[in-house]
Amino acid sequence: MRKRPIVLLLSLLISSASVQTSAKDVNKPLYKDAGAPVEKRVDDLLSRMTLEEKVYQLNQYTLGFNHNINNLGEAVKNLPAEIGSVIYFDADPQLRNGLQKKAMEESRLGIPVLFGYDVIHGFRTVYPIPLAQACSWNPALVEQSSAVAALESRMSGVDWTFSPMIDIARDGRWGRVAEGYGEDPYATAVYTVAAVKGYQGDDLSSDRRVAACLKHYVGYGASEAGRDYVYTEISRQSLWDTYLPPYEAGVKAGAATLMSGFNDISGIPASANHYTLTEILKNRWKHDGFVVSDWGSVIQLVNQGVAADAKEAAEKAFMAGVEMDMTDNCYQRHLAELVKEGKVPVANVDDAVRRVLRVKFRLGLFEHPYTKEVKQEERLLLPESLRAVERMAEETMVLLKNSDNVLPLSGMKKIALIGPMAKNRADLLGSWSAHGRAEDVCSIYDAMHREFAGKADILYAEGCDFEDESRGGFAEALDLAKKADVVVLCLGEKRGWSGENASRSTIALPSVQEALLAALKEAGKPVVVLLANGRPLELVRIEKLADAIVEMWQPGVAGGKPVAGILSGRVNPSGKLAITFPYMTGQIPVYYNHRSPAREGRQGRYQDIPSTPLYDFGYGLSYTDYKYGDLKVSADKVKRGETLTVEIPVTNAGSRDGLETVHWFICDPVSSISRPVKELKYFEKQLIKAGETKVFRFNVDTERDLSFVDSDGKRFLEPGDYYLMVKDRKVRISVE
Secondary structure, eight states: OTHHHHHHHHHHHHHHHHHHHHHHHHHSOGGGOTTSOHHHHHHHHHHHOOHHHHHHHTEEEEESTTOOGGGHHHHHHTSOTTOOEEEEOOSSHHHHHHHHHHHHHHSSSOOOOEEEEOOSSOSSSOOOOHHHHHTTTOHHHHHHHHHHHHHHHHHTTOOEEOOOBOOOOOOTTSGGGGGSOOSOHHHHHHHHHHHHHHHHOSOTTSTTOOBOEEEEETTGGGOGGGOTTOEEOOOHHHIIIIISHHHHHHHHTTOOEEEEOSSEETTEEGGGOHIIIIIIIIIISOOOSEEEOOTTTTTHHHHTTSOSSHHHHHHHHHHHTOOBEESSOHHHHHHHHHHHTTSSOHHHHHHHHHHHHHHHHHTTTTTOOSOOOOOGGGTSSOHHHHHHHHHHHHHHOEEEEEGGGOOSOOSOSEEEEESTTSSOOGGGGOSSOTTOOGGGSOOHHHHHHHHTTTTOEEEEEOOSOSSOOOOTTHHHHHHHHHHSSEEEEEEEOOGGGSSTTOOOSOOBOOHHHHHHHHHHGGGOSOEEEEEEOSSOOBOHHHHHHOSEEEEOOOOGGGTTHHHHHHHHTSSOOOOOOSSOBOSSGGGOSOOSSOBOOSSOTTTTSOSSSOSSOSBOTTOOBOSSOEEEOOOEESOSEEOTTOEEEEEEEEEEOSSSOEEEEEEEEEEOSSOSSOOBSOEEEEEEEEEEOTTOEEEEEEEEEIIIIIOEEOTTSOEEOOSEEEEEEETTEEEEEEEO
């Protein structure tokens, strides 16, 4: 009997607590409910925002640049709590968390800030430049390197990377060619998908992933004469068949954001181009993330002559489809006023803010706004990351020449290591090296000493500077070369010679470097040239003098270790060019997938130099010999919508195991719209052991692989003959 009052009292207490909890849940805003659908959370938050708060979400400031961590409070104080995003230049989460705390606690609605940064090919563990990555023909390595970059970035306070850069580029004078994946739309599309998957993973809210940003949308790589920020003449046909495919692939892969370009597209700048930003991206492709302008590209509409002032620039960029304004403050100063004047509909502002908030919710920033502060050694330069960067670098390096099998070096007792790149560390990082440090890099000099320890003596002389015309070091270098069995000459570019605002009138190396090579030839010893650079080079004079040439690119923190392994034979080179190396700069633009000329033979060609490039797209040598068999096709006649299989056996006829890439091309010789002489449609890389034969297979989908696109972006497939090609093998199929 005594238990009843106690039970009754407990029931009343539990009931009262439930009512209080229920009341508390009712008062909790829906947008703070982690269990609610993202779209409902976005709608709820948007309904609570003032116009001023909405405009703040569409602006991006900077944090960390020239900010001392000891002045954290002052740096945070300078930024509004309501700001939508910042470019975070620091490498420590402490400063980031300081600003985030202000946003979460001092703004009315507690909307988290989105932190972005240019993590182009690694955060602290710097990988080979993207152009080099493309030469690996291994998308799995690109995905892995992007995942490592995402881990280091997110754990250091960055939620969003301005990468991958997927501009198709065919002019090596353009410095930003280093940041992309080369000249081919299909290959770039494949690498785009790999990078997006690596950055974003399956769960964007993971504390090991970041939002990707496809840039520069679109056609920036077509800049006239390789000059940055200038006009680009791009027809609708070229837009659809050359420049848009990688972006469409990236959007379909789930890329969270895009960045509008600096370039003027046939009279309408990329950052004010309604056709590309809205009609294509939003209406056709149904992209539901947002577009951020490139640095200052909104205000630069004034320079480009389509806006009279910052206010009109803001109106044109925003109405075209640029949701977030990077750094130039045009939206912050003018967007609210434009709404009040009726020039910008509120509905457009709401759609833009919705897109920004959607990305923030997907990143999990509302539930986990702060970055856990852990020691650098727990998030940067991890052993598994360094192993991955070394493997990546090994597969990116391209053996361009190897006369009389000079390489790999065998039986050499003395190796003369000469050149301005031999002891250099910083320039091996390449442009856009984020938080990479020279001390993280293994120099070629150190790597050669380790690789050949106990096998050969390494003799060193600098010989010359990168571009200083002084030849005072030539005599010492030549004397050293005479004492050695072989000369390894390390030439190339400084990292600042490529990247943004790094256009050059010629892609030849400075004359002093070429002169050093000519001087060393007088020693009568074999000369192996190592090239570390961020673009294709004019090598016609170097090629004639060198016995062997290895294109090592700018390999990141792996530095000289992979190339030392190639020289010793520990690594069998497997890289193949993802961009054409012209015979001379005057050939530019030169690329493999050009259209056929009106006249055959020598007519119309250069009269003073060859019209063919020095090294073709897809070119690359190995230490073993691969024999290609005959192409076998499952059917030589197909109907629309059908598929067929093509196979080719490849035998490793040499004595070394090797990785070989097979490129599958198609050709449509007669079409209502002229098509390239050949188009890459598939590639595959496999390990083939010595004496082994591997069968490479391409499953051809007629609609996907044989069709073309018109100037409105519509695909079409015409009946007739098509050719499938691998190297010099070709097989014809007919589409009925």
